[in-house]
Structure formats: structure tokens, C-alpha cells
Amino acid sequence: MDLRFSPEEIAFRDEVRHFFATQIPAAIRNKTIEGRKFEKSDIVTAHKIMYARGWATPNWPKEWGGTGWTPIQQYIFMEELQQSGSPQPLQFNVQMCGPVLIQFASEAQKKRFLPRMASLDDWWCQGFSEPGAGSDLASLKTTAKRDGDTYVVNGQKTWTTLGQYADWIFCLVRTDLAAKKQEGISFLLIDMKTPGITVRPIQTIDGGREVNEVFFDDVRVPVENLVGQENKGWDYAKFLLGNERVGIARVGVSKERIRRIRQLAALERDGDRPIIENPRFAEKLAAVEVELKALEMTQLRVVAAERNRGTGKPDPASSVLKIKGSEIQQATTELLMDIMGPYSIPMADDDMDGSNELPIAPDYAGGIAPAYFNWRKISIYGGTNEIQRNIIAKAVLGL
Amino acid sequence: MDFDLSDEQRQLKDNLERLMAAEYGFDKRTAYAASPHGWSRELWATYAELGLLAVPFAEADGGIGGGPTETMIIMEQLGHAMALEPYLATVVLGGGFLRHGGSVEQKARLIPGIVSGETTLAFAQQEKQSRYDLADVATTARRDGNGWVIDGEKGVVIGGDAADHFIVTARTAGARRDHTGIGAFIVDAKSTGLSRRGYVTQDGQRAAQLTFAGVKVPASDVIGDSAGALPLIERVVDEGIAALCAEAIGVMTMMHATTLDYLKTRKQFGLTIGSFQAVQHRAADMFVALEQARSMAMFATMMADDSDARERARAISAAKVQIGRSGRQIGQEAVQLHGGIAMTMEYNVGHAFKRMTMIDRMFGDTDHHLARLAGLGGVIG
Ligand SMILES: Cc1cc2nc3c(=O)[nH]c(=O)nc-3n(C[C@H](O)[C@H](O)[C@H](O)COP(=O)(O)OP(=O)(O)OC[C@H]3O[C@@H](n4cnc5c(N)ncnc54)[C@H](O)[C@@H]3O)c2cc1C
Numbered sequence: 110m111d112l113r114f115s116p117e118e119i120a121f122r123d124e125v126r127h128f129f130a131t132q133i134p135a136a137i138r139n140k141t142i143e144g145r146k147f148e149k150s151d152i153v154t155a156h157k158i159m160y161a162r163g164w165a166t167p168n169w170p171k172e173w174g175g176t177g178w179t180p181i182q183q184y185i186f187m188e189e190l191q192q193s194g195s196p197q198p199l200q201f202n203v204q205m206c207g208p209v210l211i212q213f214a215s216e217a218q219k220k221r222f223l224p225r226m227a228s229l230d231d232w233w234c235q236g237f238s239e240p241g242a243g244s245d246l247a248s249l250k251t252t253a254k255r256d257g258d259t260y261v262v263n264g265q266k267t268w269t270t271l272g273q274y275a276d277w278i279f280c281l282v283r284t285d286l287a288a289k290k291q292e293g294i295s296f297l298l299i300d301m302k303t304p305g306i307t308v309r310p311i312q313t314i315d316g317g318r319e320v321n322e323v324f325f326d327d328v329r330v331p332v333e334n335l336v337g338q339e340n341k342g343w344d345y346a347k348f349l350l351g352n353e354r355v356g357i358a359r360v361g362v363s364k365e366r367i368r369r370i371r372q373l374a375a376l377e378r379d380g381d382r383p384i385i386e387n388p389r390f391a392e393k394l395a396a397v398e399v400e401l402k403a404l405e406m407t408q409l410r411v412v413a414a415e416r417n418r419g420t421g422k423p424d425p426a427s428s429v430l431k432i433k434g435s436e437i438q439q440a441t442t443e444l445l446m447d448i449m450g451p452y453s454i455p456m457a458d459d460d461m462d463g464s465n466e467l468p469i470a471p472d473y474a475g476g477i478a479p480a481y482f483n484w485r486k487i488s489i490y491g492g493t494n495e496i497q498r499n500i501i502a503k504a505v506l507g508l
Numbered sequence: 509m510d511f512d513l514s515d516e517q518r519q520l521k522d523n524l525e526r527l528m529a530a531e532y533g534f535d536k537r538t539a540y541a542a543s544p545h546g547w548s549r550e551l552w553a554t555y556a557e558l559g560l561l562a563v564p565f566a567e568a569d570g571g572i573g574g575g576p577t578e579t580m581i582i583m584e585q586l587g588h589a590m591a592l593e594p595y596l597a598t599v600v601l602g603g604g605f606l607r608h609g610g611s612v613e614q615k616a617r618l619i620p621g622i623v624s625g626e627t628t629l630a631f632a633q634q635e636k637q638s639r640y641d642l643a644d645v646a647t648t649a650r651r652d653g654n655g656w657v658i659d660g661e662k663g664v665v666i667g668g669d670a671a672d673h674f675i676v677t678a679r680t681a682g683a684r685r686d687h688t689g690i691g692a693f694i695v696d697a698k699s700t701g702l703s704r705r706g707y708v709t710q711d712g713q714r715a716a717q718l719t720f721a722g723v724k725v726p727a728s729d730v731i732g733d734s735a736g737a738l739p740l741i742e743r744v745v746d747e748g749i750a751a752l753c754a755e756a757i758g759v760m761t762m763m764h765a766t767t768l769d770y771l772k773t774r775k776q777f778g779l780t781i782g783s784f785q786a787v788q789h790r791a792a793d794m795f796v797a798l799e800q801a802r803s804m805a806m807f808a809t810m811m812a813d814d815s816d817a818r819e820r821a822r823a824i825s826a827a828k829v830q831i832g833r834s835g836r837q838i839g840q841e842a843v844q845l846h847g848g849i850a851m852t853m854e855y856n857v858g859h860a861f862k863r864m865t866m867i868d869r870m871f872g873d874t875d876h877h878l879a880r881l882a883g884l885g886g887v888i889g
Binding site: 238241242243244245248267268311312313314316320378379380389390446447450451452453454455456468469470478479481482485486488489490493494495498499 | 634635636637639640641644661663664685705707708709710711715716717775776777778781784786787840843844847848850851852853854858859861862865866869870873875876878879
């Protein structure tokens with residue numbers, strides 16, 4: 110056992126760190142640090158810079174544009190990326206749909222979809238959840254009825270993140286109404302420009318517009334867009350959800366937030382004293398840091414174990430990463446609220462005089478309450494934290 | 509000891525509950541929030557007709573002579589509906605200054621307008637550097653002949669965008685955080701030299717930033733002692749906190765009830781999600797937190813007009829801590845147990861969660877009051 114990174118790994122980390130510091134525009138990375146939202150163009154710009162370097166799809170096999178990095182290197186890359194404030198390569202493409210296609214799709218489908226997925230020439234979104242099918246995803250009702258060489262899709266998806274930008278949506282649809290619920294589901298790729306698709310934005314409590322409802326009304330989808338076998342979609346979905354879960358730990362994101370907290374807690378004062386010198390605050394921060402260090406080590410254990418398990422198969426213990434990772438990210442937003450106190454109350458965008466300057470509070474105060482509100486989602490999406498506990502209880506503990 | 513409401517108090521509660529049920533549905537609230545002032549002038553007139561705006565004022569001043577319990581009842585119902593009208597700012601805080609510190613002339617001049625619904629007030633205290641310290645006042649009031657001239661800046665003045673008068677704290681002597689040398693002034697919103705910038709708050713209420721540039725105030729608009737207003741300010745703020753605690757109980761009660769309804773109707777895996785024991789325990793914990801908070805809101809109400817300032821401060825801080833903790837737990841759990849739906853602007857729990865979060869940041873957050881209480885030697889005598 111040697112828990113330190115090897116000299117090669119350290120050299121790799123420095124190379125990656127230098128890349129993000131010099132290649133991804135600071136104007137984009139600073140949005141993360143200052144708590145502002147990315148525009149579509151920020152995500153595309155960062156993705157394409159990584160793509161040009163061959164780094165947009167590190168988790169894919171080399172033949173499809175992967176890097177051939179070890180799991181540890183992939184971990185280092187992601188952690189450096191997150192700490193730099195850069196947007197990630199679009200997860201729907203890289204972490205979710207891409208690996209499913211690589212594992213389960215036909216050669217023709219891979220050739221058709223993967224290159225544009227890797228380069229983000231196509232923006233993908235995830236059409237899994239429905240109004241009646243959240244935690245119980247397998248109860249989904251959107252149907253795809255075979256009609257010659259097309260499927261006719263009817264139904265509704267919801268919570269579709271960034272669906273407003275998407276060129277394609279990967280969907281779970283019901284193709285066998287008679288089968289047991291997990292057994293009648295298929296994994297279908299649908300062009301968002303197909304007639305019969307309507308997207309309605311849903312505003313989240315932070316005021317953002319990142320999720321949507323997507324309605325399907327007699328949408329005709331060529332049979333060639335079916336991934337793998339008909340009625341086997343649930344297997345592919347489980348594979349995808351496992352990957353999604355691991356991706357939510359976001360150790361690098363929380364590290365960046367901790368540094369930001371230190372910075373703002375040194376700037377903001379309570380009387381004469383910077384907040385960081387308030388022992389109660391300093392201890393709360395230290396406690397979150399302990400949790401984060403433990404999470405980092407736990408994640409590294411999971412990553413290192415991947416060598417023996419074979420890549421692409423998530424560890425059932427990845428639910429630990431999802432639970433703790435989401436809780437820690439949420440805790441960082443609470444610490445920032447503690448720092449800003451009453452100055453987190455004004456809303457930045459809704460000034461009635463149309464001025465961009467935040468009333469009374471420093472500029473950086475504007476994003477802090479919205480981030481606290483918005484990040485409540487992290488314990489909900491990707492399988493709620495209750496569902497993760499059910500997974501641990503059943504799959505890990507055998508209860 | 510008697511925790512029961514009197515017949516009149518129960519009637520007040522029932523009337524208000526009915527009014528809010530009729531006038532504060534989700535769509536109506538959304539419309540009020542989007543209107544120019546962000547709240548309903550019509551409903552404000554109804555509050556006046558029902559006497560709600562007269563409740564805490566003495567009968568001699570044109571009021572009804574209600575006490576902290578009546579204020580608690582009203583605030584809880586306003587909280588339950590997430591009402592947007594500036595009741596706290598106008599009646600509790602503004603009215604509090606007049607009741608506890610106002611001269612006969614000041615009362616006669618302002619209370620009738622408050623009671624009739626024509627006048628709204630706002631408390632201008634927060635400054636860029638002051639955080640939660642009521643004595644941290646950099647805005648100055650300088651003597652000018654018979655009157656005063658105010659210079660400085662105030663922010664997060666809740667209800668300030670539409671208020672007709674402000675109660676402004678300003679330093680008349682001493683250094684920035686001295687406990688003496690602070691005055692409280694009535695300032696007409698139309699005064700020359702006073703500019704205001706209204707804005708929306710994170711929870712959809714309205715506030716303002718005020719800039720005072722040589723604003724002249726006559727001697728008759730000083731409330732009480734021009735150099736010794738801090739005890740008055742603390743007293744009014746403590747009452748304000750007690751009222752906020754009651755409002756928070758309304759918000760929490762609504763979130764908890766809405767969550768329970770949802771747990772009984774939402775089905776996943778062929779069962780209502782409320783049938784899962786993991787969820788049941790969470791709802792039960794929310795209930796425990798709510799009942800603890802309700803008790804402390806009552807304690808705060810009982811102590812809000814205690815003549816011993818130290819005892820009052822201990823009680824108020826203890827209550828604010830409990831409300832802050834319970835509110836955070838209930839708000840976060842309400843969102844979590846709803847899944848995605850409570851993350852949206854289209855559902856009342858999300859709005860309640862935001863309101864609760866902002867209540868925790870008003871007049872001192874949980875940590876602030878924990879430290880204050882520890883400094884006062886705790887709450888168990
Ligand atoms: C901001 C955001 C973005 C999202 N993006 C996407 C996206 O891009 N694509 C997509 O397909 N989906 C997306 N989702 C949907 C997300 O995956 C679902 O919200 C999630 O699966 C929960 O489903 P639900 O909201 O229907 O809640 P429900 O499943 O109704 O759950 C409600 C509550 O009941 C609990 N519960 C349910 N079953 C059990 C059980 N058996 N035991 C214990 N507790 C239980 C849950 O944990 C939760 O607390 C997003 C959600 C959000 C909030």
C-alpha cells in the first residue's frame with residue numbers, strides 16, 4: 110500500500126493543471142468561482158478546447174477517441190478540471206450516452222453517433238424521468254410502437270436537463286406493454302428536430318432555466334435508432350445510471366468551493382474580525398474538509414479497485430460517493446450562505462432599475478443564495494439519496 | 509399556565525385562515541408578486557378593514573390594544589400563506605418604534621395612517637459593514653439648527669421600495685460600533701436628498717437600498733433620545749424576531765402539511781412513498797422539529813415584551829436558534845421528500861423553502877444567536 114501518487118502521476122497532474130490554467134479562458138472558469146452560470150457557448154468552448162487536445166472523452170476506449178489513461182489518471186484529470194472551474198465535457202455525451210453506445214450499439218451506430226458526440230457537434234440530453242416515473246424509473250409510460258421500419262413515440266419526459274440546447278435525446282421507451290415492467294423497455298435515440306416534439310422549460314427555484322418537459326406526439330423514429338436489443342433497454346439504463354452516480358461525487362468541485370469559502374471568509378467581516386477567524390465558522394469549515402478528504406480517499410479506493418474489476422463497471426459502493434459527494438457539495442453552499450449572511454438576501458438579476466450592480470452587497474453575493482437553492486437538486490437527481498441508501502442496504506449489505 | 513387561545517383570539521385566527529385560503533392561492537400569490545409593488549394593495553385594505561393593522565396599537569392611539577399573542581396569530585397565518593404584504597415592516601417594526609418610543613405627537617401623526625392602510629413603513633438599519641450588529645451604525649445624523657441632517661447608506665430595507673416613511677438608525681455621536689450615540693429618526697420617503705433603489709429579494713419580497721445625502725429631518729422626527737436609541741432598537745428588533753418566529757412557524761407548518769399530503773398521494777414502486785419507513789421517519793423528524801420550533805415561538809411571544817432586557821434577549825436568541833435549525837431541516841427535507849417537483853418555481857414548497865432561508869438571515873442567523881445566547885450565559889436560568 111502506498112497512497113501517494115507516483116512521480117509519473119504527479120507529472121501528469123501538473124501537465125493537466127497547466128492545460129486548464131492556460132487553455133480554458135479565465136472568463137469561463139471564473140464563472141464557477143464567482144458562482145455565475147455557464148452559457149451554452151461556455152460549455153461548447155471548453156468542450157471543444159478539450160476535444161482539440163484529445164481530452165474530451167478520456168473514459169472512452171482509444172479506438173473511439175479515448176486517451177488510454179489509467180483510472181487514476183482519469184480521476185486526476187477530472188479533479189483538476191473541476192478545481193480549475195472549467196465546465197466538464199458535456200456529461201450527457203461523454204459519461205452517459207457515449208459509454209452505452211460503445212458497450213451496446215452496432216458498429217454502424219457507433220460510427221454515426223460517436224464522433225459528433227465526442228466533438229459536441231451534437232448536443233445530447235437524457236430522456237429518462239417522467240412525471241410518474243422518477244425513483245421508480247422502470248414504471249415509465251412513454252411508448253414506442255413499431256410501425257414498419259419506424260417507431261411511433263408518444264408520451265412525456267420531464268426534468269430534461271439542458272434539453273433546450275439538445276440536438277438529440279436518448280430515451281427509455283416502452284416497447285412491450287405486456288411484459289414485466291423492466292422487461293418491456295428499450296433505449297432509443299431521437300433527433301430533437303423530429304416533428305411532434307415539444308420542449309417546455311421549467312424554471313427552478315434559483316430562477317434558472319436548466320430543466321424542461323419534453324412532449325412526444327406521434328414522433329416517428331427510424332428503427333435503426335434503437336440501441337442494442339428491443340426490450341433490453343433496462344440493462345443499458347442500469348449501466349448508464351451507475352456511471353452517472355460516480356460522476357456526482359465531484360471531489361474537485363468541492364475542493365474549489367472550499368478554497369472559495371476561505372477566500373470570501375477572509376474578505377467578509379463580522380465587526381473587526383474576518384469571518385474565517387470566527388472559531389465556530391472555522392470549525393464548521395474544517396469539519397466539511399474532513400468529510401471531503403475522506404470522500405477523496407474513498408473515491409480513490411473505488412478508482413484503484415477498477416483495475417481489478419475492469420473499466421466501465423461501477424462499484425456498488427459508488428452509492429457511498431453519491432451520498433457523501435452531494436452532501437458535501439450542499440454543505441459548501443451553506444457555508445457560503447453563512448459568510449454572506451444578510452447580504453445574500455437581495456436578488457442580483459431582478460433589480461427594478463435595470464442596474465447590474467448588486468444593492469449594498471459585494472458582487473459575489475449575488476450567486477450565493479441561488480446556488481444554495483439550486484444544489485438541493487444534487488441529492489435528488491442521479492437516483493435520490495434515499496434510493497442510494499436502498500442500494501447500499503440491498504446490494505452491499507445484503508439486508 | 510394556559511396555552512389555549514381565548515375566544516377572540518381563536519376567532520382572529522379562523523377569520524384570517526379563511527381570508528388567506530380564499531385570497532392567497534398559488535396563482536394569486538404569483539400575481540401579487542408580479543404587480544408593481546410586489547404585494548396586494550387591495551388585501552392590505554382588507555387587513556385594515558379587519559383591524560389587523562390596528563392590532564398592537566393602544567386603543568388610545570386608535571388601535572385595538574392586542575398583545576404579542578395576537579401578533580403571533582397574525583404572523584403565523586401570514587407565514588402559512590407566504591403573504592407578501594409589509595406587515596412585519598409596517599406594523600410590527602415601524603409600529604413598534606412608535607409604540608415604545610414615539611411621542612404623543614408622532615403617534616397621532618402616523619398611527620392613524622398605518623391603521624387605515626394608507627401608510628406603510630420600513631426599518632432602515634442594515635449597512636454595508638454592519639452585518640447583524642445593531643450598534644454598528646456608520647450613517648450619521650448631524651445637528652442642524654433645530655433639526656438634523658442625515659448622510660449615509662442603508663441596504664436590505666425590507667418593504668422599503670414602497671414605504672412612505674422610514675425609521676432610520678443613525679449615529680449622532682461616538683464611534684462606529686459604540687452602543688451610545690445612536691438615534692432613530694422618522695424620515696419621509698419623499699425627502700430631498702433621499703434616493704431609493706427598489707429590488708426583489710431571493711424569496712420574492714421587495715426591499716430597497718437607500719442613499720441619504722444631506723437629508724434634513726426636523727427635531728420632531730427624532731424618536732426618543734437622539735443619542736440613546738439602542739435599547740429601543742433592540743426592544744423593537746426583539747419583538748420583530750418573535751414575530752418572524754411566528755411567521756416561520758406558519759411557513760414550516762405549510763411545508764410539513766404539503767409534504768405529508770404529497771407522501772400520501774405520490775406513488776412510486778406501486779406504493780405511496782409515505783409507506784416507505786425510511787420516508788416515514790424523516791416526516792416524523794420534521795414533525796419533531798416543527799413542534800420544538802412552535803414551542804420556542806410561543807416562548808418568544810411570551811417574552812417579547814418582558815421588561816428585563818437581558819431575559820428577553822436570552823429568550824429571543826434561543827427561539828431564533830431553534831427556528832433557524834428547525835426551519836433549515838424542514839425546508840431541506842420538504843424539498844428532498846418531494847423529489848424534483850419542489851425544485852421548481854411552479855410549486856409552493858420551493859417558495860416556502862426560500863422564504864424560510866431568508867428568515868434565517870434576518871436579524872441574526874442561527875450561529876449569531878447561538879453566540880449571543882452563549883455570551884448571555886444560556887437560557888436555562
Ligand atoms: C435539477 C434536476 C435535473 C434533472 N435532470 C434530469 C435529466 O436530465 N434527465 C432525466 O431523465 N431526469 C432528470 N432528473 C430527474 C431525477 O432523476 C428525478 O427527480 C429523481 O429520480 C427523483 O424522481 P422524482 O423527482 O420523481 O421523485 P420521486 O421518485 O417521486 O421521489 C420523491 C421522494 O420519495 C423518495 N422515495 C421514492 N422511492 C423511495 C423508496 N423506495 N424508498 C425511500 N424513499 C423513496 C425519494 O427519495 C424522494 O425523496 C433531474 C431532476 C432534477 C431535480
